[in-house]
Amino acid sequence: MDEDQLIERTAAGDSDAFGSLVGPYLGLFFNGILRILGNRADAQDALQDALLAIFKDLPGFQRRSRFSSWAYKICVNAALMFRRSHARLREESIDAVTGLGDLDRDGHHLDTRESLRWSEEAMALAEAERRQLRECMLQALAGLPDTLRMVFVLKDLEDWSTEEIAARLDQTTPAVRQRLHRARLQVQDRLRAHIQGRPS
Amino acid sequence: MNLFASCREVRERLTEYQEGTLSRHDRVAVWLHLVICTACEAFYRGLRALPGVARLLLGPEEPPPAEAGQALEGALRRIGGHRH
Numbered sequence: 377m378d379e380d381q382l383i384e385r386t387a388a389g390d391s392d393a394f395g396s397l398v399g400p401y402l403g404l405f406f407n408g409i410l411r412i413l414g415n416r417a418d419a420q421d422a423l424q425d426a427l428l429a430i431f432k433d434l435p436g437f438q439r440r441s442r443f444s445s446w447a448y449k450i451c452v453n454a455a456l457m458f459r460r461s462h463a464r465l466r467e468e469s470i471d472a473v474t475g476l477g478d479l480d481r482d483g484h485h486l487d488t489r490e491s492l493r494w495s496e497e498a499m500a501l502a503e504a505e506r507r508q509l510r511e512c513m514l515q516a517l518a519g520l521p522d523t524l525r526m527v528f529v530l531k532d533l534e535d536w537s538t539e540e541i542a543a544r545l546d547q548t549t550p551a552v553r554q555r556l557h558r559a560r561l562q563v564q565d566r567l568r569a570h571i572q573g574r575p576s
Numbered sequence: 577m578n579l580f581a582s583c584r585e586v587r588e589r590l591t592e593y594q595e596g597t598l599s600r601h602d603r604v605a606v607w608l609h610l611v612i613c614t615a616c617e618a619f620y621r622g623l624r625a626l627p628g629v630a631r632l633l634l635g636p637e638e639p640p641p642a643e644a645g646q647a648l649e650g651a652l653r654r655i656g657g658h659r660h
Binding site: 391394395398399402403404405406407411416417419420421423424427428431509510513514531532533538550553554556557560561563564567568 | 631646648652
């Protein structure tokens with residue numbers, strides 16, 4: 377049975393067809409939710425909510441996009457709703473900005489020879505050490521305060537515009553940019569430490 | 577921001593610089609600094625590369641994690657429960 381047939385049968389209320397329809401995308405959906413929530417148990421609960429919403433809304437699916445894209449958006453929304461309704465946000469501390477390296481009293485580098493080209497190393501290492509790097513990235517995301525992680529995930533992983541994020545999270549666009557920057561600095565610092573062999 | 581800004585000042589503005597939301601004066605100051613400071617230029621390159629690296633590393637797990645299967649089972653139970 378192809379995907380179109382599974383959609384038809386699910387829309388008619390066939391839960392077995394629904395299982396077959398979403399099965400190939402469960403990893404994608406779970407992963408997207410996990411990135412926002414940073415906790416596997418919460419992600420499981422939010423995915424369950426999302427799957428119910430997908431099942432319920434499928435009769436209204438207009439097929440203007442691929443099923444997986446449409447359903448993925450529902451999963452992202454479910455994660456945001458879950459965060460809003462189930463947990464108090466862990467707010468970031470004002471001085472949480474890291475990743476600036478060693479600077480002198482005037483704010484200039486102490487050692488300009490330091491290798492900061494971690495991103496090229498990450499790309500080069502990605503195949504050989506993908507699992508380790510993936511774990512490091514997940515830890516970096518999980519270690520971010522919720523307010524920073526949501527902005528980072530929506531902007532840098534989900535490709536939302538700054539304005540969309542600001543509207544959705546009820547923040548100003550400068551606040552979104554500031555949080556995005558702080559999140560990037562912290563994530564970059566963690567990855568760079570891992571790649572360069574420093575304890576993170 | 578001073579036209580000859582410090583590394584710290586520049587790094588705190590790199591996301592705004594990338595998004596094009598700095599004033600013309602600050603944009604020029606950051607640009608000038610990136611031209612002359614190889615460390616900050618490399619740092620900026622790393623920041624710009626971060627989304628791509630993150631997407632590369634955080635692709636879907638294969639096979640789907642056990643939690644995803646359990647979520648589906650839970651959803652199917654709830655769908656069945658609503659029907660009866």
